Amino acid sequence: MAGARRAPALVCRPDVAGAPPPEQIHVQFGADAATQIAVSWTAPAPAARPRLRVGPAGDGSGREVLAQERVYTDALTGETVRTYHAPLGGLPPDTVFGYQVVHDGADPVTGTFRTGPRGRGSRFRFTSFGDHSIPAPAGRGLGPHTPNAGYIVDAVDALDPLFHLMNGDLCYANVSDAPVATWASYFTNITRSARHRPWMPAAGNHENEAGNGPHGHLSYQTRFELPGNGSVEFQGNWYAFTVGAIRVLSINNDDVCLQDGGFSTYRRDHVPGYRAYGYDPYLHGYSRGRQRAWLEAELAAAQRSGEIDWIVVCMHQVAMSSARLNGADLGIRQELMPLFDAYGVDLVVAGHEHHYERTFPVRGVLAGGLLTPAPRGSDPAEMDTRDGTVHMIIGGGGHSALRPAVDPGAPPEGVLIVGVGPGSPQRQRRSVITAEPAPWSAYRDLVTPFGFASFDVVPAEPGGTTSISVTYYGAAEGSRVYAPLDRFVLRKPVGARRQPRARQLVTG
Ligand SMILES: [Fe+2]
């Protein structure tokens, strides 16, 4: 399929030579993946008549769409970044298009995209990982960088997914002395895939760059053209889209997490006016309940819909973990898990912990006061998500310098952040951590440093079921070979009605 998706022969008319070329091109689904796609890019200087030519793949004709310019100025370096966005709507489902990104006076850059299928008509694949970073140092190399951050892009692209879910911590620009160059490296690295298929992000704690907008997300928000959430202030921080019979919800957990995860000593010490302007990277509660209200309304709508079989949440920090990196966060259990239970979320993909781990379906909590999720089922190979939500930590995208300080052979023990110590915008709050039983852990890999997961969606099987077959691919440090290491299946009846349900305490 990939071979059929190269650029079509659209007409090219170069104008004045020497103008800045389009760079860092990537595509994103709109709220309806079957009909809406946006193409986004940057330029190193103001572009003249930035626009998109788009037409059916292989066809020489095409319509032209003017792009919107959005800019931000980085608080650390003072660099102004110019981004361009061309949203498209009214497209036919499950169709391949070719496009050219055009500036007056510059060579056009080509790409392709495929719209999503409508309803339960077609099988498709998506992929996911978090915690990516960049393939080579930017600036003084303060931020994470590994060759695998490059190799994983090729490994994902080789599977030809319809789209990719990027579970936060995209490039760690907030810890770099060269944040704009770090973002440029990130998009330059992924564009060979993201120019042809959406890489749909969730904002992680390292997308919080103190001084860039009121909550540090201005770079992230400016660079992406994501489905709306009814807010200008929080545009892109949470959003949803429908692809086939799946509703995907992307959320930003910094709003609910207790951990002080966005703190950067480099930005504290080097962003001009950090103290005078009152910059504060601790974001707990920053949406003032807006995100949670949006999430509950979205989940309720998905639950009511007769056309949605699967609800998938893409987020960064986790509700459960047995690796001693950050730990899971009690704030997620308090704020989000009751909603996941009540509205029947099927699958959560996350990162933040830089290993691979997945749970049994969980619903309700165990006794003990830590809101420890209760496992429902004991077969790690095939699970019915009517029983509960399956969570996956896929944090080996590329920043895997950290190794969990846990004996891989020991039984899993949950690690939970239950609070933070004193701190301020100038001094990071330390996490208060406790241990707990981990009967929810179905499988974990604390040894393989890098990896991603693929999800093969079968919307309608003989016997009236629908399934998602999951494969985890892992690679050794410095290796381009991503080998299948874990497989499991989620399966349930097509059109299974979801009933609103109360939380349960499981005792014993
Ligand atoms: Fe990370």
Ligand SMILES: [Fe+2]
């Ligand atoms: Fe993180």
